[in-house]
Amino acid sequence: MSTERQVSSADAHGIGGRREPVATYRIQLTPDHGFAEVVEILPRIADLGVSHLYLSPIGRAVEGSTHGYDWVPPPGVSAELGGIDGLRALRRAATDHGLGVIVDIVPNHTGVADPVQNPWFNDLLRYGSGSRYATWFDVDFSTDNGTDGKIALPVIAADGDLSPLSVDDGHLRYYDHVFPTAPGTSSGTPAEVHDRQHYRLVPWNSGLIGYRRFFTVNELAGLRQEDPEVYAASHRWLFDLVDEDLIDGVRVDHPDGLWDPQAYLRRLRGDVGDRRLIYIEKILASDEDLEPTLPVEGTTGYEQMRAIDAVFIAPTGIIELDEVHESITATTGDSAWLHATERERKLTTVRQMFPTEHRRLVRAITHSDPSADVDAIADATAELIAEIGVYRADYPSLRSRLLDTAAEIARRAPALASALDLVVQSTASPGAATSRLAQTCGAVTAKSVEDSLFYRTARLVSAQEVGGDPANPAMSLREFHARNARRARDWPWAMTATSTHDTKRGEDVRARIALLAQVPERWSLLVRRIWSLAPPPDDLTGYFLLQNIFGVWPVYGAVDDTLRTRLRAYAQKAAREAGLRTTWTEVDEEFESALDSWVDAVTTGDAADAIAGLVGEISASWQAEAMARKAIALLGPGVGDIYQGTQWWDDSLVDPDNRRPVDYSRPEHHPKAELIRVALRARADHPIAFGAGGTYAPLPTEGPRADHVIAFVRGADDDDPRVAVVTARFTHSLSAHDRSTTSVTLPPGTWTDAVTGETLDGTAHLAQLLAPGPVAILTRSG
Numbered sequence: 083m084s085t086e087r088q089v090s091s092a093d094a095h096g097i098g099g100r101r102e103p104v105a106t107y108r109i110q111l112t113p114d115h116g117f118a119e120v121v122e123i124l125p126r127i128a129d130l131g132v133s134h135l136y137l138s139p140i141g142r143a144v145e146g147s148t149h150g151y152d153w154v155p156p157p158g159v160s161a162e163l164g165g166i167d168g169l170r171a172l173r174r175a176a177t178d179h180g181l182g183v184i185v186d187i188v189p190n191h192t193g194v195a196d197p198v199q200n201p202w203f204n205d206l207l208r209y210g211s212g213s214r215y216a217t218w219f220d221v222d223f224s225t226d227n228g229t230d231g232k233i234a235l236p237v238i239a240a241d242g243d244l245s246p247l248s249v250d251d252g253h254l255r256y257y258d259h260v261f262p263t264a265p266g267t268s269s270g271t272p273a274e275v276h277d278r279q280h281y282r283l284v285p286w287n288s289g290l291i292g293y294r295r296f297f298t299v300n301e302l303a304g305l306r307q308e309d310p311e312v313y314a315a316s317h318r319w320l321f322d323l324v325d326e327d328l329i330d331g332v333r334v335d336h337p338d339g340l341w342d343p344q345a346y347l348r349r350l351r352g353d354v355g356d357r358r359l360i361y362i363e364k365i366l367a368s369d370e371d372l373e374p375t376l377p378v379e380g381t382t383g384y385e386q387m388r389a390i391d392a393v394f395i396a397p398t399g400i401i402e403l404d405e406v407h408e409s410i411t412a413t414t415g416d417s418a419w420l421h422a423t424e425r426e427r428k429l430t431t432v433r434q435m436f437p438t439e440h441r442r443l444v445r446a447i448t449h450s451d452p453s454a455d456v457d458a459i460a461d462a463t464a465e466l467i468a469e470i471g472v473y474r475a476d477y478p479s480l481r482s483r484l485l486d487t488a489a490e491i492a493r494r495a496p497a498l499a500s501a502l503d504l505v506v507q508s509t510a511s512p513g514a515a516t517s518r519l520a521q522t523c524g525a526v527t528a529k530s531v532e533d534s535l536f537y538r539t540a541r542l543v544s545a546q547e548v549g550g551d552p553a554n555p556a557m558s559l560r561e562f563h564a565r566n567a568r569r570a571r572d573w574p575w576a577m578t579a580t581s582t583h584d585t586k587r588g589e590d591v592r593a594r595i596a597l598l599a600q601v602p603e604r605w606s607l608l609v610r611r612i613w614s615l616a617p618p619p620d621d622l623t624g625y626f627l628l629q630n631i632f633g634v635w636p637v638y639g640a641v642d643d644t645l646r647t648r649l650r651a652y653a654q655k656a657a658r659e660a661g662l663r664t665t666w667t668e669v670d671e672e673f674e675s676a677l678d679s680w681v682d683a684v685t686t687g688d689a690a691d692a693i694a695g696l697v698g699e700i701s702a703s704w705q706a707e708a709m710a711r712k713a714i715a716l717l718g719p720g721v722g723d724i725y726q727g728t729q730w731w732d733d734s735l736v737d738p739d740n741r742r743p744v745d746y747s748r749p750e751h752h753p754k755a756e757l758i759r760v761a762l763r764a765r766a767d768h769p770i771a772f773g774a775g776g777t778y779a780p781l782p783t784e785g786p787r788a789d790h791v792i793a794f795v796r797g798a799d800d801d802d803p804r805v806a807v808v809t810a811r812f813t814h815s816l817s818a819h820d821r822s823t824t825s826v827t828l829p830p831g832t833w834t835d836a837v838t839g840e841t842l843d844g845t846a847h848l849a850q851l852l853a854p855g856p857v858a859i860l861t862r863s864g
Contacts, residue, residue, distance in 0.1 A: 100357040101182045101330050102773060103379075103575060103721045104133035104766050105758075110583055110726060110741050111138050112148050117164035117172040123746045128179035130729060130755065131762030134330065134359075135176055136184045138583065140169065141319070144193040144200075149583075149741070150186075151335065152193025152302060154200045157319040173328045182330035184359060187320060189346065190339035195301035198253075198260055203303060207233065208262040210280025218312045220294035220304045220341075222442060233281040233292035234438075235261070236300060240285045247272035247283075256283060287667065289437040296339060297525050297533075298435050308341040313349065324354050331359025333382060338364060338473045338524045341517045344376065351377035361577055365473055365528075368551040372573065373477040379721075380576020384549030386720055387579045389565050390711050391544065391592060392557035393792065394811045399599030400542065400556055406606045407541045410613075411622045415541035417553040424535055428468035431530035432522070439522045440464070446514035447505055458501035465491045465498065466505065467523045474520035476509070484509065536586065537660035540626035544595035544633070547586050556599075559789060563780040566794065570719035570778035578715045581725035581732065583741055588725075588734035591633035593708040597700050598629070600814040604696060611692045616683035619676035620663055627653050627677075631684060634733040635697045641685040645733075649685065652735045653677045703814040706856035709757055710792065710809035713857040716761040717796065717807050719778050729755040757857060760836050764805050764859050771796040771804040781806065785824030790816050791848060793826045803829040808851045808858040821849035833860040 107127050109120055120135070127135070139150030142160045150160065159166045176183055197204045202215045210216065210233065211223050225231045237259050238244065247256055252268045254261045254276060267278040276283065284290045294304035307313050323329050332354065337343040343362075351360060360378040366385040407415040432440055443463055448454040466487060475484040488506050492499040508515035536546040545555035569576065580589040587595070598605045609628065618624025631649060635641065641649075654674055657664050664670035683689060708731075716722035725732075727744035730752050734740035765772055777800055781793035790812045797803040808826050810816055827845045834841050836859040842850075851858040 100359075101133065102769065103182075103359065104131065104769075104772075105716060105722045105724060105762055106134045106136040106184060106577065107132045108136040108582065108723055108725045109138065111140065111150065111163050112743075113162040115743060116160075116162065117168035121172055121175045124175055124179050124181070126746055126750060128181055129750065130724065130758050131766060132181070132724060133766075134182040134184050135172075136333065136723065137186060139186045139188055139335075141188070144195055147193070148738075151188050151191075152195065153188055154193050155202050155316070157316055159319070159323075169323075169328055170326075183328065184331040184333055184361070185323075185329050186333045186335060188335045189305065189307050189316065190336050191296040191302040191304050192316075193301060194303045196260065197262060204262050207235075207279070207281050208264055210264070212280075217309060218306055218315075220306055222292050222438065224445070227292065227438070227441075228288075228290045229282040229284065229292065232279070234284045234288075234290040235281050236284050236286045236288060236291050238283045238285055240287050242285050244273055244276060244283065247276060249275050254279070289434075291438050294439065294521065296336070297528055304339065306341065307346050313346075317350075317353070321353060324358065329358070331361065331379075333361045333363065334378075335363050337362050339521060341521070342512060343474075344373070344477065347376055347378060359575070365549045367472045368554065370472050371479065372576075373479050374572070375478065380573040382582070383577035383579035383720060383723060384547075384582075386569065386576070386715070386718070387585075388547070388549050388551060389557060389562060390578075390580070390714055390718070391547070391596065392551070392555060393559065393562040394593070394707055394711065395542070395545065395556040395596050396599040396812050397556035397558075399602045402602035402606070403541055403599060406602065406609060407539075407625070410609065410625045411540070413539070413622075415539045415552075420535070420539065420553040423538070424531060425468045427530040427535050427538075428526055429464055431534070432464050432467055432526045435529055436522060436526055439518070439525065443515070443518040443522050446518045447508045449514070450508060451504060454504055455501060458498060459504065462491070462498045462501035462505055463519065463522075465495070466502070466519070467526050470523060473524040473527050475523070476512075476516050476520040532586075533659055534661065537626065537656050538622070538662060540622065540629060542595065542599060543626060543629045544587065544592040547592065548582075548584055559780070559792065562792075563778075563794065566719050567778050570776060570796075574719060574772070574774050574776060576720045578718065578720040578722045579725075580711065580715045580723070581728050581734065581740070582723075583725070583737060585734075585740065586736045587630065587633060588732045588740060589711060589728060590704075590708045590732050591630070591734065593711055594697075594700070594704045595629050595633040597704055597707065597814060598632075600703070600812055601696070601700060604699070608692055608696050612684060612689055615687075615689045615692070616680060618680045619673060623653075623657055623660065623663065623677065624680065626656060626660075627681070628684070630656075630735060631681075632693060632697065634735065635693055636733075637697065637701050637731075640690060640694070646681065646685050648735070648739055649681050650678050652739060653681055655736065700814060705753070706813050707811065709753065709856045710811065712754060712757055713761055713807060713809060713859065714792065716758065717765060717772075717805065717859070718794070724758065729758055753855075757855075760859055764836050764861055768796070768798075768804040768861065770798040775799070779803075781808070781829075782827040783824065784827070785820075785848075787816055787820040787824045787848075790820070791824060791826060795829055803831070804862055806833060806858075806860040806862075808848070808860070809856060810848065810852065813856075818849065821852065822847055824848045826851060828860070829862070831862045834863045835860055 140159055141153040142158050143150045144152045144154055159169050194200050194203045197207055206213045206215045223231050249268055249272050252263055268275055296302035305312055340346050361382050362378050364381045404414055404416050444459045447459050469487050488502045492502050509519055532548055542555055545552040658666045663673045730748055777797045779795050781795055783791040790810050792811055793808040795803045795806045825845050825847045832841050832843050838854050
C-alpha cells in the first residue's frame with residue numbers, strides 16, 4: 083500500500099460501508115452531453131435499477147475532443163463538461179436517485195496532438211533533456227535513436243520535404259502543426275530554426291518516433307507513472323475528488339501500457355482506499371486468468387462477454403460456415419489459419435509499426451551484455467511477442483507461459499536458443515527489459531489482432547471482438563457453467579461487458595450475426611444470391627461487410643439514407659483497418675468508391691429483399707437470444723454493465739458509430755428495458771446471493787433439448803438458493819414439442835416468477851417456464 087498520501091478516515095476504516103454495485107450504466111460524455119445533460123436523464127437511468135453511473139473520462143482534454151482520452155495537464159475536471167461545480171451537481175443528483183459514480187481515468191498517456199495545449203509536452207520539446215518534464219515522458223534521447231539524440235516527431239511528408247515549414251511568433255509551423263522553439267533559436271530560415279531544436283520533424287513513415295505512445299497513436303504520449311513525481315502530479319486532482327467524496331470508484335484505462343501495472347494498482351489502491359471500486363480495462367486471452375494478486379474488483383468484463391457470446395454459438399454451424407468462408411475467400415478462417423496468420427501479423431507489425439519500440443527493447447536486453455548478438459535478440463524478442471498469446475506476460479502467474487514459449491521457440495529455431503536464454507534471464511526480475519518487452523507485446527498484440535487480423539477474416543464476425551476468440555468461437559454448457567462458478571468465487575465484483583465504446587459491434591448486432599451458425603445452409607443461399615445480384619469489388623471484404631450489414635438490418639422497414647451512410651463509413655474504416663486493398667496512409671479511392679456503390683447495391687432492390695427475408699426468418703430467435711444474453715450478463719457472476727442506449731435494441735458498429743448521441747426520449751417500456759428492471763430488482767432484493775460469498779450452480783435439465791437450456795441458480799451458499807434464471811439457446815431449432823418435453827429441476831422450495839407471480843416447485847417444463855417471455859427469473863419464497 084502507498085504511504086505517499088494519507089487516506090481519509092472514512093476510507094481507511096470503511097465508515098458506513100462501501101456502496102456495493104448492482105449494475106453500472108456507462109455514459110459517453112461529450113461537450114454536447116456533459117454533467118448537466120446527464121442530470122436530466124438520471125430518473126430514466128435510476129428507474130432501470132442500476133447502482134452506479136459509469137462515466138467516460140471527465141478530465142480536461144484537447145480542445146474539441148469528443149472522448150476525453152486525450153486529456154491534457156494540468157489535470158482537472160473538464161470545463162467543457164461542466165467543471166467541478168457541474169460534477170458536484172451531478173453527484174448530488176445521483177445521490178438523490180440512489181446512484182454512485184465511477185469515473186474513467188487515463189494514467190497511461192496524455193494528448194499531444196497540439197503541443198501548445200499540453201504544457202508538459204510543450205516544455206519537453208522546448209528544452210529537450212533539460213526540461214523539468216524530460217523524465218515524465220518515456221523519451222528516447224540516445225544518440226543511436228535515428229535522430230542523433232533529438233526527439234523524433236513523425237509528422238512530415240514521406241519525402242521529408244521541410245519547405246512548408248514557417249516560423250511564426252516564436253513557433254515552428256508545419257501546416258496545422260505548431261511546435262515551440264528553444265529560447266534564442268527562432269531567427270533565421272525555417273530550416274535553420276528547425277535544426278537548432280531539441281526535436282526533429284521526420285517523415286510519418288520513417289519508423290522513427292522519440293517517445294512511447296499509446297499503440298500507434300502519435301497524438302497520445304505515454305507517461306512514466308513509475309516516477310512518483312509524475313504519479314502525484316497526474317493523480318492529485320483524482321484524490322481531491324475522493325477526499326470530497328465525489329466519486330465511488332475508478333475505471334483504469336489500459337493499465338497494461340504502464341511500466342509496472344502491478345505497482346501502479348497497488349499504489350492507487352492505497353491512495354483511494356478500500357471503499358472505492360477499482361476496475362481495469364484488461365484484455366485477457368481465452369486461456370488467461372486475471373492476476374490474482376491485483377488489488378482490484380476485476381476487469382471491465384471482456385472475458386465474460388466472450389463467454390456469454392460463445393455459449394450461444396452453435397458449434398455444428400461453425401463447421402458449415404468454414405465451408406462457406408473458404409468457398410468465398412479461398413481461405414478457411416479456421417483455428418489453424420487464424421493462429422498462423424496471427425503470428426505473421428504480429429511479426430510484421432512489430433517490425434513495421436513498432437521499430438523504435440523494438441530497438442529500445444533490444445537495447446534494454448543487451449545493456450547487460452554488450453557482446454550479445456543484437457540481430458539474434460531482435461529476432462528472439464519478435465518471435466516471443468508473436469507467440470506469447472497474451473498482452474503482457476510479466477504478471478507472476480504468467481511467468482511460466484513466457485518460459486514455456488521461449489523453450490518452444492528454441493526447439494523450433496535452435497539458432498535463437500542463446501538469445502532466448504538472455505531474454506529470459508533479463509526479464510527474470512522487474513526492470514527495463516521486463517517492462518519494455520511487456521509494453522511492446524501489448525501494443526503489437528492490439529494492433530495486429532484487434533485492429534488488423536479481425537478485419538482480414540470473416541468466418542463468423544460476431545466472434546471477432548475485443549478479447550474474442552474467433553479460433554474457438556463456441557463454448558459448451560459444461561465449460562460455461564464451470565467458468566461462471568470460478569468467477570463467482572474469485573471475482574464476484576468484476577464487471578460484465580456486453581457493449582462498450584470499444585466493441586467492434588454492439589451486443590444485439592453480435593447476437594444476430596451469431597445466429598448464422600444456426601442457419602448456415604440458409605445463409606449460404608443468401609450469400610450466393612447476393613454475389614449473383616451484386617458481386618462485391620473484393621470477395622473477402624464483401625463477405626466481411628455482408629455479415630455486419632445483416633447484423634444491423636432493420637427488423638421492420640428498409641435501410642434508410644442515414645443507415646446507408648453509416649454503412650458506407652463503416653465499410654471504409656473496415657477496409658482500411660484490414661489494409662489489404664486500401665489503408666489509412668495509402669488510400670485507394672477507386673476501391674473505396676466501388677465499396678460505396680456495392681453498399682448501395684446490397685441495401686436496395688432485390689438484394690435488399692433477400693437480406694430482409696432472412697432477417698425476418700430469424701427475428702424471433704434473435705430477439706429471444708439477445709434478451710437471454712442480457713439476463714445472463716446481469717444475473718450471472720459479476721456486475722453487469724449497461725452501455726448507453728442498450729436498454730433498447732441497438733444497431734451500433736465500431737467507433738465512432740457506437741458513440742453516437744442516444745435518444746433518451748424513446749419509450750421506457752421496451753422489452754429489454756423491462757427485462758433489465760426485473761433482473762436488477764431480483765438482484766437488489768437478494769444481494770447476499772450476488773456478492774462475495776455468493777454461489778453459482780447450474781440447474782439440472784432433462785429431455786431431448788436439454789443442451790439448449792441455460793439454467794442456473796444464485797445463492798447465499800450452496801444450501802441457500804435465492805434466484806434462478808432459465809433461458810434457451812439455439813432457439814431457431816427449438817420447437818414447441820421440444821419445449822414441452824424438456825424440463826428444468828428447481829431447488830427445493832417454492833419459486834415465484836418475477837414477472838407473472840406464478841409459483842412453481844420441483845420440475846417444470848421449458849414451455850411453462852418460458853411462456854411469458856424468453857427468460858424466466860424466479861425467486862425462492864419458501
